[in-house]
Amino acid sequence: MSAAEDTAGGEAEAWGEVTPDAARRLLVAAVEAFAERGYHATTTRDIAGRAGMSPAALYIHYKTKEELLHRISRIGHDKALDILRTAARGEGDATRRLADAVSSFVRWHAGGRTTARVVQYELDSLGPDARAEILALRRQVDAEVRGIVEDGVASGEFDVPDVHGTTIAVLSLCIDVARWFNVDGPQTPDEVGALYADLVLRMVGAKQSPAQK
Numbered sequence: 455m456s457a458a459e460d461t462a463g464g465e466a467e468a469w470g471e472v473t474p475d476a477a478r479r480l481l482v483a484a485v486e487a488f489a490e491r492g493y494h495a496t497t498t499r500d501i502a503g504r505a506g507m508s509p510a511a512l513y514i515h516y517k518t519k520e521e522l523l524h525r526i527s528r529i530g531h532d533k534a535l536d537i538l539r540t541a542a543r544g545e546g547d548a549t550r551r552l553a554d555a556v557s558s559f560v561r562w563h564a565g566g567r568t569t570a571r572v573v574q575y576e577l578d579s580l581g582p583d584a585r586a587e588i589l590a591l592r593r594q595v596d597a598e599v600r601g602i603v604e605d606g607v608a609s610g611e612f613d614v615p616d617v618h619g620t621t622i623a624v625l626s627l628c629i630d631v632a633r634w635f636n637v638d639g640p641q642t643p644d645e646v647g648a649l650y651a652d653l654v655l656r657m658v659g660a661k662q663s664p665a666q667k
Contacts, residue, residue, distance in 0.1 A: 471529070477515040479505040484522045488572045493523060493579040523576060524584040530573030531591040537562055538598040548606030549660045555602060556628060556654045557647035563631040564643035570632035599624055603658060613659030624654050 472478040483504035487496040498519050502509045516522045541555035563570040577588060600621040606612030614620050631646060641649075 469529070472525075476505075476507065476511065480507065480512055480515055481522065481526060484519075485526055485569050485572050488523065488526075488576060489568045493519075493572075493576050520579075520581055520584065523572075523579060524587075526569070527573055527576070527580065527584070527588050528591075530569060531588055531595070534559065534562065534573070535591055535595050535598070538595055542598045542602050548602055548609055548611050549655065549662060552599075552602045552606065552658065552660075553651040553655060555599060556624065557644075557651040559628045560631050560647040560650045561643040563628060564635040564646050567632045567635045567637075570629070574629050574632060596621060596625065606658060606660070611661055620658060623657065627654065 469478050469481055472481050480501060484496070484501045487500050487504055491500070496519070498512050499509050501519070501522070502512045505512075516525070537558045538555050541551055541558055544551055544554055546554075563574075577585060580588060600617060603612060603614055603617050603621055603624075607614050607617060628650060631650070635643070635646065
């Protein structure tokens with residue numbers, strides 16, 4: 455599978471839980487517009503036009519442009535948390551679980567790079583209540599990765615003097631993939647995920663790679 459095919463699949467499947475169809479079309483249009491123009495430069499007319507609908511039709515499903523961004527952010531962060539939580543509670547030692555967490559998280563940011571850019575980089579466009587809700591989810595994301603690193607330190611698998619700082623570095627490395635991943639580039643999301651898993655294991659001083667076990 456090419457990078458283009460993999461990425462297209464990731465974006466297309468991102469909003470299956472949003473119903474009815476009109477609401478999903480508007481959400482997808484908002485993601486595209488926010489990623490291309492930024493939240494503040496995008497109007498509700500822009501979003502409705504991309505969805506092939508009238509501006510009035512948008513308000514049937516979403517009261518405001520911010521409600522759209524909040525829904526996008528909530529669904530995206532729930533998905534990110536689910537990815538990391540699944541890896542953290544998976545089988546194997548800390549080395550295996552950290553590799554699985556990083557590779558899965560990176561694949562999500564590469565395969566759904568347009569969505570991920572909005573989810574990760576438009577936080578400050580949300581109002582206080584919505585922002586507080588998303589920040590609480592981010593703290594849970596942080597806790598999942600930090601827990602794996604702490605397990606690795608406790609078992610002697612990892613050599614990490616600063617668990618907090620290392621957790622931030624790992625998450626930042628993964629999230630930034632959404633900024634640079636190129637659908638026409640030579641690597642697929644799977645390949646980038648494997649590369650980053652190896653880099654992170656080196657970062658934490660893992661004694662062995664999962665493949666060596």
